[in-house]
Amino acid sequence: MNKVIxxxxxxxxxxxxxxxxxxxxxxxxxxxxxxxxGGYTTITADKIKADYKLLEKQMKQTLENFNAKN
Incomplete structure (x- = not known):
């Protein structure tokens, strides 16, 4: 009995x-x-979402810049 997770x-x-x-x-x-x-709809939750999107965008940009130089 092999269960796939x-x-x-x-x-x-x-x-x-x-x-x-x-x-x-x-x-x-x-x-x-x-x-x-999206489980919470508070002001803090909105700030967390915005910060996550910002950090994710910055990380992708940094990786693209690093790969473009090489």
């Missing part, structure tokens, strides 16, 4: 960004993920 591919977040948000806001990883998923 499937991971949730819809919500995959960069763990480095999650850790940075945990450090900045002093909240748990679970709460951060729930905010990103």
């Amino acid at each position: 499937q991971k949730n591919k819809k919500y995959t977040y960069d763990q480095r960004i999650i850790e940075a948000l945990v450090t900045k806001y002093g909240l748990t990883k679970v709460y951060i993920r729930m905010c990103l998923r």
Whole structure:
């Protein structure tokens, strides 16, 4: 009896960004993920979403710049 375990591919977040948000806001990883998923609709949740998008964009830009130089 071999069970196949499937991971949730819809919500995959960069763990480095999650850790940075945990450090900045002093909240748990679970709460951060729930905010990103849309489980909470508070002002803090909106700030977390905006910060996540900003950090994700900056990381992609940095990687693109690094790869373009090589």
